[in-house]
Amino acid sequence: MNALTKPANATDARRAARSHILTPRLETPFHPRLAALDEVNDWYNWAGYKAPHALFDEELEYFAIRSTAALFDISPMVKYRIAGADAERYLNRLTLRDVRKLPVGRVHYTAWCDDDGHVLDDGTLFRLGEQEFRLCCQERHLSWLLDSAFGFTVEIHEETEAIAGVALQGPTSYAVLAEAGFAGVERLKPFDIATFAHDGGTVTISRTGFTGDLGYELFVPRQTALSLWDRLWTAGDGHGIRAIGYAALNRTRIEAGFIVANADFVTAEGALRADRVRLPDEIGLDWLVDPDKPNFNGRRAVLDARRNQTLRHVLVGLEIEGNVPAEHAIVYHRGKREAGLVTAAIWSPTAKRNIAIASLTRPYGTRFVDDLWVEIYAMRELKYQKMMKRAKIVPRPFVKLARRTATPPGLR
Template sequence: MNALTTSAAGLRRAARNHIRTPRLETPFHERLAALSEVNDWYSWAGYKAPHSLFDGELEYFAIRSTAALFDISPMVKYRITGPDAERYLNRLTLRDVRKLAVGRVQYTAWCDDHGHVLDDGTLFRLGEADFRLCCQERHLPWLLDSAFGFSVDIREETEEIAGLALQGPTSYAVLRDAGFAGVEALKPFAVVSFQHEGGEVTISRTGFTGDLGYELFVPRAKALSLWDRLWSAGELHAIRAIGYGALNQARIEAGFIVANTDFVTAEGALRADRERMPDEIGLDWLVDPDKPNFNGRKAILDARRNQTLKYILVGLEIEGNIPAEHAIVYHRKKHEAGIVTAGIWSPTTKRNIAIASLERPYGSKFTEDLWVEIYAMRELQYQKLMKRAKIVPRPFVKLARRTATPPGLK
């Protein structure tokens, strides 16, 4: 066997081994695997995550009726500290970080110099010069390049920090009975620290369900003991572990968007016409034009002034009860207007709802006579259905308990 043949064989082995490379396991995987009845896993940022654990429909109703526990450890997390941390993040993101108080969380987004959205996420201010940035995609090289001239330290802490989302009407009762005294005073988008097993857990009143809920972050070594603490306290409150399928239903009802699902990130887009500005994905309200210069500011404001925005993200209500995910949207049944990025039959509203990206002037000037083309399986054949759609406000579901402080005691 010559050197060339040996090299080729080595490359083939490397390719096979790459395919076989197992997905990483989150700090809570041991508990999730023990609860899993359907072995329905998917890959989230390289981690093995459950799409469902026992029954997607019942998992959804755990969110809306009792308490649901969802592993958010794969969410990408960056710790940003240093004397210039506030100034750096204010230069980076759309909202004014100077207005973000210690112990508060800010939903935000960030763009490239052309005003195209790179990602959206949550920014936690844990101290005067101590921030945690959580998002969908990895951005460390870009964050480091953007830090030139700023006195900041940036590091990824995704692996070392475990995260749980506790959502639903009895979520507060679970925390109360788990011994987190004073958590009832936590207002929406507030964050506070508690002692746990000789360490610290931070709890924020945030979530991705549009319901009463919290997110908890703890060092990896304390992850299982935190799970067990919540699970034990939650038994009397019908706590259930859930997968992404149920969470996705709830987030659509809440009108929340997901990167690379409802829009393509600027770094992930293969074609220029796939990129989106904040105003084109419903994030115009995040842009603070009065703060100092930030990435994409000129491009965003120029697009507004010159009226060159090309797309608009809308909520749709569709006749019938067949979900329209990925369906094409038409105007007057013949002019292609856009595409449904996410759609479900909403169990809470009893409506067929969707989030759609439309090409202007559809959705802005032309808002009537919209239709979606759905292909439904009927007796082993796909049947084409044209269903009328109307633009409706988001969120589709708005629950008073999400913001009530103190939360209802159940």
């Protein structure tokens, strides 16, 4: 080894040591199409995947959802296939809702807790067969799912990488599917699932979404993802179809009053402090809890908290005066005593209101519901301006669209 090779090898060693930083994020099956449409190079990390925060303009992408049709890549959403003789019994033990009431060909929104009743995550459960399910969620839980399966005859595996998913949302979304040749999709009611032919195989279409609008989610094997995108894109040419990023989707989910794990609440596995975890009733998920079904994880803790009135938090919708979004603003009672924190906020173009989702510490939000204020810091010409704005508790969703549930949907 000569003197000239040592520095080079040392450099290579240093580069290898930090290769975890240089390694590109995973690319979804739809990434080639998204990259071709990207104009702003605004990407973020979603569960290890490269995902667009925006593709061309956040405002226009929002209006594509509310005015025409929008395609959003949901492939990074964590997906588990759960099957076996005890699949129903296992999921009924794991989750809050009664899985026995979920028919084949339907989806329901659910959540699951640790033994102390603290929410681990929320997501959607697809019943694909009598004993075959797909669980979709925000965080990875394979170890927890496998540990919880002790004593059950069930197989669980992650299929995030193998299954591509895309959300088609907006008032012309049904028109796009009809144009694409998915005959019979008009019969799907909200939370229905159906299978259609595509590219020598099948595509599973559910009437679901995260926008509070008319919409669908489509799932295919990874190898037929691009042909599905092209089929939808071609069909949507006359219906105003656009590809969108998360920023636009996030606006619509706030309008719909939907919550996001580790944004509106901290998951039990992700919490570093004991006071950050939440029971279902503390984040507006009390309606998911079925106290009449057999035992489920956290059942005793959830029902004891109700009976003993030891719930500490409440998630509420707020309408705030003015038009400056109050994201991460502190909520005060009578302008003096801290009552909680805003977890998500926007000026809603559809509702024409300044809206927010906030986590309040009881009794604020339950006994004390009036004289609430938010402290907003707005940047004005390189200087923060402090504003105290009145807030009032209002029902969620902030935006409720009749087309979301209309069956058959209109073609627009």
